[in-house]
Amino acid sequence: MTLPLTSSPDPGLAALEHARQRHRAQPLVRAIGSRGLGPYRGYAELLAAMARLRRDGARLIKIGDSVHGEPLLALELGQTAGRPCARTSVVIAGLHPIEWIGVETALTLTERLLGRDLENRSVLVMPIANPDGLLRVERNLRAGRRRFVRHNAHGVDLNRNFDVHWGHKNLLARLVPWVFRPGHHAASEPEVTAIAEALGGRRVDRSLSLHSFGGAVLYPRGDSMSRIPDGDEHREWAQRIAAHADRRPYRALPSWRFGFGATMGGLELDWFHSRHGAVSLLAECSRGGIGLRPARLLDPFAWFNPPQPGAVARRIAQAAEGFVAGELS
Ligand SMILES: [Zn+2]
Known part of the structure; x- marks a missing residue:
């Protein structure tokens, strides 16, 4: 059922329904299933899943608009932010919009958390942080174009745009500057500003960012090889999630080591730690979707996304649930 747009008392839901109508399309699996890319859902289907999570008890919040005016939506569980x-x-x-398995994992994790008593904790989930990019990937998928997409609509890598050590570039970023474009200044992009503003008055003590691929759980720092004072707590959590994220455990390591010593600035991972003091983790979900099929090497979507999103998302969500729910290590 579609709710009337003008009389909805809930601006988050109204924005969601409006976007869903604007981008209504055949299920994405009909376009990509025959190519063996897996049963991934398109933007409108993902929005419908968010509407269902709202119906089941999550609060839907609009935190801003993307460059192209798509709503930036968050689902909130547990306490509201204002509670002392x-x-x-x-x-x-x-x-990073082509890293679709992260979106599916965020929705699965939200579903799991709905059944939990979060006590005095608020959990804020932003499953589609870069909707313009995601829509671009979807258009490519539906048209059968094999394209790598990493940016927002301004061509900025949002995971280089956060206001922490912004503009620090490693050799790779200097060699291929168009891939890791950090924006004109720190937090120049509306998607990044919206996240920072939505969290402004909150006591954020845990963060989990879902990317792909690589089968790893990363912790700060990414902008330097130096140790952080709360490194032990980070490592313990990263190891605990990594051990259960797949049948073959993921690796747990500092972000700079995942990048083979190539440090970089503007990372969300470092931002959550340095600006909020949060225990900040980043999961590189799955080991990609190429497997033993070399033909899939030609399809960038397959590099980042395993062909069984349901099983992969369930496993990672289960592994990360305790961390997000505020369990003690
Ligand atoms: Zn990524």
């Missing part, structure tokens, strides 16, 4: 002493866990997915 309420701490917030944040989950972000889809900042």
Whole structure:
């Protein structure tokens, strides 16, 4: 059922329904299933899943608009932010839009958390942090174009645009500057500003960012090889999630080591730690979707997304649930 747009008392839901109508399309699996890319859902289908999570008890919040005016939506569970002493866990997915398995994992995790008593904690999940990019990937998929997409509509890598050590570039970023474009200045992009503003008044003590691929759980720092004072707590959580994220455990390591020593600035991972003091983790979900099929090497979507999103998302969500829910290590 579609709710009337003008009389809805809920601006988040109204924005969601409006976007869903604007982008209504055949299920994405009909376009990509025959290519073996897996049963991934398109933007309108993902929005419908968010509407169902709202119906089941999550609060839907619009935190801003993308470059092209798509709503930036968050689902909130547990306490509302205004409650005294309420701490917030944040989950972000889809900042890199082709990393679709992260979006599916965020929705699965939200579903799991709905059944939990979060006590005095608020959990804020932003499953589609870069909707313009995601829509671009979807258009490519439906048209059968094999394209790598990493940016927002301004051509900026949002995971280089956060206001922490912004503009620090490694050799690779200097060699291929168009891939890791950090924007004109720190937090120049509306998607990044919206995240920062939505969290402004909150006590964020845990964050989990969902990317792909690589089978790893990363912790700060990414902008330097130096150790952080709360490194032990980060490592313990990263190891605990990594051990259960797949049948063959993921690796747990500092972000700079995942990048083979290539440090970089403007990362969400470092931003959550340095600006909020959060235990900040980033999961590189799955080991990609190429497997033993070399033909899939030609399809960038397959590099980042395993062909069984349901099973992969369930496993990672289960592994990360305790961390996000505020369990003690
Ligand atoms: Zn990524």
